[in-house]
Amino acid sequence: MRLEATGTAARLDHRVIGRIATADSPPEVREDAVLLWRHEDMATDGDTEGYLALLTPLPTLPTWARSIPAVTGVEGLEHLQAGDVVLLTPAGFVRILYRRHSEHNFLLVAQDCNSYCLMCSQPPRPSDDIGRVHEHLRLIDLVDPGTRELGLTGGEPTLLRDHFLEIVQRCKSRLPGTALHVLTNGRLFFYNKFAERLGAIGHTNLMLGIPLYSDVDSEHDYVVQAKGAFDQTVVGLNHLARYGVPIEIRVVLHRQTYQRLPRLAEFVVRNFPFVRQVVLMGLEFTGLTLTHPDDLWIDPAEYQGQLREATAYLHAAGLRVRIYNHQLCVLDQSLWQFAAQSISDWKREYLSCCGSCAVRSACGGVFATSRGRHSEHIKPFSGTAAIGPALISR
């Protein structure tokens, strides 16, 4: 599924963020709306009064629409629906920022990062992130308050400092019913005051997903390529706990992290028993991983022993465990109950051999973004008899 496209811009002299309207909208909502004009299903009475802009797959504009800003000739966005939010730029670039009917919406609020993880799927780059904050705030205003969950990601969102808090605050006031999930390395919460201020916002449905790659500082620092990062994150976790901010520990499993996974599990239970859940994640074969694949790639089948030991221990100790990004056929069946369909809908796919699989509907599939690098052990299940109990207990 494409989230970006390019067309030809007309009369667009600044970046526009608006909510998609597909039918004639009442005048009072038009000031936030981008009119999506699909030739076949739109009335053509020429009433474009008050819309922010017009977006169309057609190569040229009809005469009645030649007075408002527009992007024409945009292809591949057939899945756009009313209530989705798009960004249009003067260069004719279109990005879908929010999809109303998706469970996987996230705001990429920062490009920059203070770590440089070996396997980063979203390689950081210096950027005027603070200059874009107003766009994120505007997007939050346009999101449907009925949205179940919204993510904040980066880069490193907390590098926005005060603006990060402002974004969380805005989510709380505009989207009180929406769970907010923030992906952060937690390093900035080394500063107690920052954690205290986040806690003081009092967002009641907030969770920070914070990666921890080892029980030992030097190992973690190596993975994130930043000396001192482990100490900052560890202190940050304690500060966040002190102010009641819910935390999820995230571990990406690859050749540099899988061996000490059981030790990491013990470390979490003894030092951070307050975390809400621990998420053990398969590697997305993209981003920086591509620059040194042999350092990172390991067939998940090879680390099932460590995964099973760590999961059983965490679960026994009363921590909630989730396994992300693993196909059911690659997981030990005792782990099925922990497996989640975690890959976002727009980048999830199934291999051709999965077509006949009996548990395909319960499986999270593979990353479409992983360039074909998947476990060698992916295979369809034929019957349901052997796998019934494991699925039922899920």
Added chain:
Amino acid sequence: MTGPLILRQGQRIGRQRFSGREAFRSVSAYYLLPFRFERFCGNEVLVVNDVGEHLFLTASDFARFTGHELRSDEDVYLTLKGKHFLADSDSLVPVDLLAIKARTKRAHLEGFTKLHIFVVTLRCEHTCRYCQVSRVTQDRKRFDMSEAIAHRAVEFTFRAPAERIKIEFQGGEPLLHFERIVQVVREARAKAAATGRHVDFVVASNLALLSDEMLEFFQQERVSLSMSLDGPAFIHNMNRPRPGGDSHEVAIASLTRARAALGADAVSALMTTTRLSLDHPRQIVDEYVLQGFHSIFLRSLTPLGFARRTAPRIGYDIDRFLRFYEEGLDRVLEVNRGGYQLVEVYAQLLLTRMLTPYSTGYVDLQSPSGAGIGVAVYNYDGDVYASDEGRMLAEMGDKRFRLGSLQADSYDEVFGGTRVRELVESSCNESLPGCSDCAFQPWCGADPVFNYATQGDIVGHRPDSDFHRKNAFIIRHLLELYRSDEGVRRIFWRWIRGNTIGDPNAESTT
């Protein structure tokens, strides 16, 4: 998979961009963080740090570790570092983490005295062979707690800063003085409401005298019951004589009524091991299952009071008890493997200390001892004792653990006086001879009252101590069981977590 030429280019870029592991390792030598150790058979050394985290090392790794010879890229080095046995930089973060864990392990000290025992009467209609204190008498005036004393005891109870307070009624047989229970519950409820505290009530009783009127009151006030159950009828009735010799039958009948009125979880049972019990651990465990209990406490006889006097008849040496414990625990595990959840309470307590960062508030096994600072006993006559065993000793004529009097002394005199201070100072096993360098120290505790009763001295002499023998044996046994197989580990963790109804990792997934 990828074309070789492109791949090589990528790798070259990668190598330029990423620093290797060595760049993140400390260049300074490591230093040791506080730990204790114990040699195990099979050429192993158990190391336990100050906050109770443990690790088994080979003897040679242990020698290299303590000899500062480990290399920073060895697995064992990283594991020792991750568990805070060694540190290798000037970062204070490992010390901060240890501080949080040390504070957590001592969280039971927060709030001061939480368990308040009210001896509302010394009268009883049973004549149990091991009982330290009860009297069979009609003399209410002499052995019942007066209204004024009870009132004063409630005042003392709520002087403790604890947010959650537990009041336990004991005797004698407390149901013989039901009106005093009613008074204390009502006054305590009012006090708790006025001071924003939470209070729980439990009555320790043989349940023989449990009337419908009492049940109705207990139900209204959410009072739970702790009954005596020593095993099947032939053991229970032998241990606990009463007119008619039907203690077991009467207790079980009352148990059924109590569960119906108060709910299944509102009644727990306590067993005492006598010489007769020693040959029947399986039957005793099975009796608990038969009666629908989900926890059992395989408890040795308190070597105090009447029990000490009658020791030649019902007593036994500690090694015999430990054989009994081991067999009983085996049976408990078997029962769990069969799908019935049954917790052995002492193991649960020790395992929680060994395997979690949390503290446990069991007053007879903590450091400093819970005597006075975790538990207080208000005796029927207005005297305040540092522990239940302390007042039992007093009934035998030795008031060594009497902290003061409700009528004559102030709260500060009783709980801030020299007796309490002396007890605390003499029961920190971090500094007790024979404890301070024991590997099990962070998991264990001290019992000055026991020491005094058995050895005549509150500090005690560890090599001859039954308390030491018992705990060292059970801890070692639990460690071995935990290492032995995954099934046992799962059962132990379920005990630690407590109530696990609906646990998806139940036994069937073995």
